[in-house]
Amino acid sequence: MDNIMQRSVNINTLEHKNAANEREKFIRKLLIGGAVFNPKKSAELGIRMQSSRFSVILARISLSADEPRSDVSEIIYAVRNIGEELYGAYSECYGIDVGAVTVGFLCCHGENSDFIAEQSADLKRHINELFGLNTTMSLCTRECSVDDCGKLYKNARYAMLYRLSFKPYSIINYDDTLSMSRLSCEYPALLEREIFECIRSRDEASLKRAVSAFVGTIDNMSYDTIVLHTTRLLLAVDGLAVSEKGENESVHNSIIEDLSSLESIDDLTVFVEERCSETMRFIQESKADTKKDYIVSAIIKYINENYTDSALSVEAIAASVNRSSNYIRSIFKRSQGISISEYLTRKRFDQVCKMLIETNLTARDIGKEVGLNSGSYFYTSFKKYTGCTPDSYRKAHRNLNYNKI
Numbered sequence: 001m002d003n004i005m006q007r008s009v010n011i012n013t014l015e016h017k018n019a020a021n022e023r024e025k026f027i028r029k030l031l032i033g034g035a036v037f038n039p040k041k042s043a044e045l046g047i048r049m050q051s052s053r054f055s056v057i058l059a060r061i062s063l064s065a066d067e068p069r070s071d072v073s074e075i076i077y078a079v080r081n082i083g084e085e086l087y088g089a090y091s092e093c094y095g096i097d098v099g100a101v102t103v104g105f106l107c108c109h110g111e112n113s114d115f116i117a118e119q120s121a122d123l124k125r126h127i128n129e130l131f132g133l134n135t136t137m138s139l140c141t142r143e144c145s146v147d148d149c150g151k152l153y154k155n156a157r158y159a160m161l162y163r164l165s166f167k168p169y170s171i172i173n174y175d176d177t178l179s180m181s182r183l184s185c186e187y188p189a190l191l192e193r194e195i196f197e198c199i200r201s202r203d204e205a206s207l208k209r210a211v212s213a214f215v216g217t218i219d220n221m222s223y224d225t226i227v228l229h230t231t232r233l234l235l236a237v238d239g240l241a242v243s244e245k246g247e248n249e250s251v252h253n254s255i256i257e258d259l260s261s262l263e264s265i266d267d268l269t270v271f272v273e274e275r276c277s278e279t280m281r282f283i284q285e286s287k288a289d290t291k292k293d294y295i296v297s298a299i300i301k302y303i304n305e306n307y308t309d310s311a312l313s314v315e316a317i318a319a320s321v322n323r324s325s326n327y328i329r330s331i332f333k334r335s336q337g338i339s340i341s342e343y344l345t346r347k348r349f350d351q352v353c354k355m356l357i358e359t360n361l362t363a364r365d366i367g368k369e370v371g372l373n374s375g376s377y378f379y380t381s382f383k384k385y386t387g388c389t390p391d392s393y394r395k396a397h398r399n400l401n402y403n404k405i
Helices: 002-033 039-044 069-088 114-131 146-164 174-178 189-201 204-218 223-245 255-259 265-306 314-320 325-336 340-358 363-369 375-386 390-404
Strands: 053-062 092-097 102-109 134-143 171-173
Touching (some): 002 092, 053 069, 053 114, 069 092, 069 114, 102 146, 114 134, 134 146, 146 171, 146 223, 146 265, 171 174, 189 204, 189 223, 189 265, 204 265, 223 255, 325 340, 340 363
Antiparallel strands (some): 053 102, 092 102
């Protein structure tokens, strides 16, 4: 008997889960997929839409950096259940997952929609008490047909973008975003130039003030304008880095995608500051690299002109570029992948090989010509460098050149 009862419970549980999944698919298609409302299917799934007034609410969970990713789905599931219970006390409410950290609710209710804001505040409180997480919410309420609920969902999503212009973790009504100032939409070009000057002069403190003034100027504009002006600024900053570097390559990745993840206007300020500071460091490092490249070029030039001097040393080369021997060893190795001594040796033996083929001088005389005075060192090093003796090298390569003729 117990086994029969357990199987019955399991079957009922599966049927309940299946029905819940079908209802979620139905609501998802209605809001996101643009499907036409099907009354028959709605009735079969137990979905009731008996009023012509609807609200779509979105709850975006702000996850902390140390929040285990494995817990996210459980949190989202809990938020859906809590929201359906809270809003469901005053309406027909159906919840769906609309993103990795966002839950959506479709509510069908009477004329009075005051409960939406009240229950949304309650939902935020529950999420904070249960999980220690903050939530930004957006909503749109309209009297419309069921088929137009997808428009409410789009409006709620658009309102969520305005979290940059509201206090962190607000409840944002789409209607409030429509009334936000659009009168002052002019791009703050003077502040852009000030930011440029701060970057060029590497003035970090003044840069922060200029960025703060820039963001403060665009704060009360529409979300679209905020994104447009911020993107324009950062693209110009990228262009500044490219022009300073002298290379036709992009310094940063997608800006708009990064902006969409920000939670507040303070986050936007920090984001712009970091991007500008990154460009400042990039330009500074580029100039430093350019200076090092110049020194390395001067070292190579000096070696090429003086390699025949048997007394040529790293210390003498360092003196020629007015730097310490340790410093030039370091930057040369990073730049060329070999040490200065290795470069000098290669230069000398390359010339030896050339002279063995083009002249009749003895190997010992050629060694002296290129600054290699020690006979035993010369023969040993040459064999190590080429794999054969000087005489063998001369015969092999002269025969090769003769055959080519």
